[in-house]
Amino acid sequence: MKWFEFGPIAWARDFLNTHPKAEKFLDVIGLPAEAVVKKTIFGCQSCGQCLLHENGMTCPMRCPKNSRNGPCGGVRANGHCEVYPERWCVWYRAYYRSQTMPLLPGEWRKDMFRVHPAVNWELINTSSLLNELTGRAHGVSPQKPDEKKLAAEKKPAAGDAAKK
Amino acid sequence: METIEPRSNLHKLFQAGVFVVTSEVGPPKSGDAAVIHKKAKLLKDASDAANITDNQTAIVRMSSIAAASMTVQDGFEPVIQVTCRDRNRIAIQSDLLGAYALGVRNVLCLTGDHMRWGNHPQARKVYDLDSINLISIVRGMDAGKFQNGEEIKPAPKFFVGGVENPFAPPYEFRPFRLKKKAEAGAQFIQTQMIFNVDRFKEFMKQVVDLGLHEKMYILAGVGPLKSPGMARYMRDSVAGMEVSPEWVTRMEKTPKEKWKDEGINVCVEIIQRMREIPGIAGVHIMSIEWEEAVPTIVERAGLLPRPKADQLSAPQPAPAGAVAG
Incomplete structure (x- = not known):
């Protein structure tokens, strides 16, 4: 299991994917905070991934x-x-x-x-923590929530477990 | 080695188990077509294909695809170099489609020399992709998909290559980087110029342990030395090059009028040593602006005459020195 599939983090991802306003709010706060820390310590170039x-x-x-x-x-x-x-x-x-x-x-x-x-240059100058959380860094479309995942959650069938 | 339909004449030669010889054509710093035709004529009978460099060392030259289409007219197989320095993924894919239409079938994917040491250091860099991304894009096009997933019909079928430099640190990571290139889909590999045979043997041992010589055809890069000064310059000032003291002293002991002859002998000796290393499918001769040396090198190494791809029928048993694979 990858770290971003961990319970509370996965829950936060689903919440953000279904609540674009909350995501936007986090982006306004999160990006400068992340940028300041990572720029000073690691020389971050804000690639967003x-x-x-x-x-x-x-x-x-x-x-x-x-x-x-x-x-x-x-x-x-x-x-x-x-x-x-x-x-x-x-x-x-x-x-x-x-x-x-x-x-x-x-x-x-x-x-x-x-x-x-x-590199996905669409993500440049965005918060990579947020991108990681919402799945955009892994190619999930930024506008739409991950429909497959939502559908799978609505009916937690045996097929889901079989996939893993 | 996976058996697929050959993408080019060069690919056919590899599949037939021939010990392949490739050379290099540097396009001129002008629009003079005669230079390309002259170099192609010189190298045609001495090598199986030639790399057409893409603004090597970030110095403006004739476009590699334009020069390659000229060597296609001369009946000489080109391998176009594609670098990520000057073009983004849109331009590269479009140029590759154009190159395919002009009859180019071999592509060598490189990251490209940085322009800081070229003749236009003020230029903006692109580096939208790196060489491994580029290899996977060209392989994707081979499978009928652009980088964004859209379909290409009919798909351009290229024979895709990459490069590796065993002489730059971190040395432990180099074979794994080659493995990444194999995973991205590279079908042949050309290495940096070898003047340190021991380090190269060590590298190849790791490569063979990883089984990469069975996935890709590996060409050892060699080149003639012109003078002891050139040997010392490459040893001291060129990043990512190693020259054993053995060759430097040998060149220094030679009187001035025999420098070029001795430089060719050094190159031939390295070729002979390469043929003994398991996993090597051929040599790539980089004669920097000294194409006249290539026929002599190939002749002295006993690799003449070069077989013609259209005369080969079924895969032959590997000749002495070459590695089956």
């Missing part, structure tokens, strides 16, 4: 090539960036941090090794 936790708390959007799938071929022998020789390669750090940071769950360490889809 956060990968920090999957990359050892290193933001891949700070890579000059916006690579979300690992380091390019130009990493210098000392682990610095090809484009800005004075900076660390974000992916060099991300790899070692994600494999050695003590508090990261094992599931997040494995995320380094999966193929990430292309």
Whole structure:
């Protein structure tokens, strides 16, 4: 089970998906709060689809090539960036941090090794926590509530359990 | 290796188990078509296909697709390089449809060199996609779908490749990044120029352990050295390149008039060592603005004459040195 399928979080997601006003309110408050914290600590670029936790708390959007799938071929022998020789390669750090940071769950360490889809630029400058919660970061349409899920909830049939 | 209908002549050669040789054509910094025809004529009999570079090192050159359509006219198979630096997903997909219509069948997907060290450092970067996203988009088009899921009819069937550099840190992660490319659907891989055979052997051992050589055809990147200065420059100043001291000292010991000859010999020796490594399906010769060297290298490496794809019938047993797969 992914963390965003956890009971109260799933409940919050369904609530937000069915109450657009509440979501808008959270967006007004949540985005600046999230931006301030993440910009100061991690140099967040507000892509709206956060990968920090999957990359050892290193933001891949700070890579000059916006690579979300690992380091390019130009990493210098000392682990610095090809484009800005004075900076660390974000992916060099991300790899070692994600494999050695003590508090990261094992599931997040494995995320380094999966193929990430292309950036959805529709979500830029939106709150990624909210996107994670509403499922937009995973391709759920932002306007409409997730109808399949609502229908499944109305009749909690055996088929639902069988799927899992 | 999955047996699918060959997408191109290059693909046919791989499927027949031939030890493939590809080369590189750099388009000119002008609109001069004669340069392309000249280079194509030079490389046609010495290699099976040539990469057409896409504004390599972020220096403005003739479009790779335009140059590729010219080599198609010459009867020489192009592999177009597509970088994510200058175009977003709309432009890339549209260009790929155009390239297919012009007879291009091989695509090499790259992230692209950053423009900071190119000749237009003021330009805005795009990097809408990265190379792995690009590979999955081209494979999606092969299956008849645009990136947004809309249908393409008929689907452009490309032979899709990617690149990997085993000589850049984090070294432990490199084979896994190659695995990501395999998962995204890459069908062949070209590597960075190899001047450190030991590191490459180590890398290939991990790749073979992961079983990636059975999913993709891996071409080892090689290239001739022009002078000891070039060897030292590549060792010290080019990011993501490693040159063993063995080659640098060998070039330094050579008298000046024999530099080029010795550089070719070094390249041939590396090719011979590559043929012994399990999992290597061919070599990719990167002769940076020195195309004249390629026929000599291929001849000295004993890889001439090159087989023609239309003369191959059923898959043949792999020739000595090549790896079955």
